[in-house]
Amino acid sequence: MGKPGCRVSAVQSLEAGSHAGGGGHEPSSAVGRASFAGVGRSGPISDPRRLAGVSASCQLTGQHSVRYGSPEELHEIIRESVGEPQVVLCIPDGQAAVVGSRQSTDLVVGDADVKVVRRRSGGGLVLVDPDAAVWIDVVVPPGDERFGSDVRSGMIEVGRRWRRALIALGADPDRIAVHEGEMRTSAWGDVLCFAGVGTGEVLFDGAKLVGISQRRSSAVLRFQCQVHREDPTDRLMRLIGDRPTGEPMRPAVLGDVVGPAVDGQAVAAALAAEF
Numbered sequence: 001m002g003k004p005g006c007r008v009s010a011v012q013s014l015e016a017g018s019h020a021g022g023g024g025h026e027p028s029s030a031v032g033r034a035s036f037a038g039v040g041r042s043g044p045i046s047d048p049r050r051l052a053g054v055s056a057s058c059q060l061t062g063q064h065s066v067r068y069g070s071p072e073e074l075h076e077i078i079r080e081s082v083g084e085p086q087v088v089l090c091i092p093d094g095q096a097a098v099v100g101s102r103q104s105t106d107l108v109v110g111d112a113d114v115k116v117v118r119r120r121s122g123g124g125l126v127l128v129d130p131d132a133a134v135w136i137d138v139v140v141p142p143g144d145e146r147f148g149s150d151v152r153s154g155m156i157e158v159g160r161r162w163r164r165a166l167i168a169l170g171a172d173p174d175r176i177a178v179h180e181g182e183m184r185t186s187a188w189g190d191v192l193c194f195a196g197v198g199t200g201e202v203l204f205d206g207a208k209l210v211g212i213s214q215r216r217s218s219a220v221l222r223f224q225c226q227v228h229r230e231d232p233t234d235r236l237m238r239l240i241g242d243r244p245t246g247e248p249m250r251p252a253v254l255g256d257v258v259g260p261a262v263d264g265q266a267v268a269a270a271l272a273a274e275f
Contacts, residue, residue, distance in 0.1 A: 064089060064272040066265075067137075071096035071117045071128050074135070081219045082139055085147075085275040089268040090135040096128045097239055100193070100213075107191070109241040121213035121224065124193040125236060132230040134254065134264040136271060138223040147221055155200025155212055156180050158223045162202050162210050165270040169258040176257065177203050187244035192236055194228070195248035204252035211251075227267070229254050 064087040067074060071092045096115045097108045100123040107125060108116045117128070128135065138158055140147045147154040159178040167173050179197050189196025194208050202210035215222040233250050237243065254262065 063087070064268040066091060066268075069093065071098065071115065075117060075119050077120070077215075077217065078139060078220050078222055079217075082141055085138065085140040085144065087268055087272040087275060088137040088139060089264055090137055091264070092128050092130050092135070094130070097236070098126045098128050100124055107241065108239050110239045114239065119213070119224075121215050123198070123211075123213050124189065124191050124196065125240065126193045126211070126226060127232040127236055127239075128226075129230075129232070132228065132232060134227050134229065134267050136225045136264075136268055138225065138271070138275075140221045140223075142216070142218065142221050144221070147223075151214060151216075152199050154221060154223070155198065155214060157200075158212060158225070159200035159202050159210065161274040162212075162225065162271060165267070165274050166202070166209075166258060168270050168273070169262055169266065171204070171257045175205050176209070179203055186249075188246070188248035191240065191244060192233070192248050194233070194251040204257050207250060207252040209252040209254075209257060227254050228252075 066089045068091050071094070074090045074092055075098070094115070095113075096117045098117045098119050099105055099107060101118065101120055102122055103118075103125065105116045105118060108114075119126075127133065138161075147157050156178060159180075163171075163176055163178050166176055179199060179201050181199065183196065183198045185196040193211050193213075197203065197208055198212065201208055201212050210225055210227050212223055212225050215224070228251050231250055231253055233248060237248075254267070
């Protein structure tokens with residue numbers, strides 16, 4: 001994979017889009033723009049909270065790039081095409097409860113300090129937290145047949161590369177697997193993203209470790225991926241109103257898979273090495 005650029009732009013629009021099982025397309029209309037300025041290849045990472053209230057910015061680091069911004073900005077549509085796959089570590093400036101395209105924002109009723117954001121891809125509720133989760137986007141050209149021939153095969157290809165990256169970081173290969181079958185869901189899976197399993201997602205001892213959703217446009221294929229450093233289930237359950245009966249499946253946690261010292265930068269670097 002060549003050097004990822006930081007010149008991708010985004011439009012401020014959060015309408016419904018595609019999920020792993022949907023394969024929808026982003027509309028081409030632009031509502032507004034946020035430019036990402038490159039700020040060099042080395043040096044310490046800035047505190048993302050300093051960037052609150054400004055357009056998403058981008059930093060080059062090794063073979064992956066880092067984007068900072070609000071959860072809304074980081075979910076904006078990518079409008080410019082890319083020439084080759086890019087791995088982008090996304091660091092939000094705060095927490096957000098992110099509902100899927102088919103969910104109502106009324107689902108979230110608790111904690112006024114946690115903003116509610118709608119993403120364009122489907123699936124269940126996700127907690128975005130810069131301290132408790134690692135969010136990585138994989139952005140590829142739509143003509144790349146390894147990822148773009150159909151929705152299902154693209155998800156599996158990304159999941160396989162995630163698995164190899166996590167094994168390189170120390171994960172036990174006998175305990176980590178890519179789900180290549182059909183989507184597995186439940187009443188809780190329709191509410192919480194990590195309580196169901198989609199095609200291409202990565203499991204550790206049968207629990208979801210890497211959640212993946214997909215957005216498609218004429219410019220790019222964008223695979224939005226998240227892995228937790230802390231189990232968000234109890235926090236999410238406190239945020240929602242109407243709940244299904246029983247207990248949801250809980251996600252695997254990154255530190256239990258590769259050790260507590262592995263951070264988002266290390267994960268993004270290992271994933272970038274697989275492209």
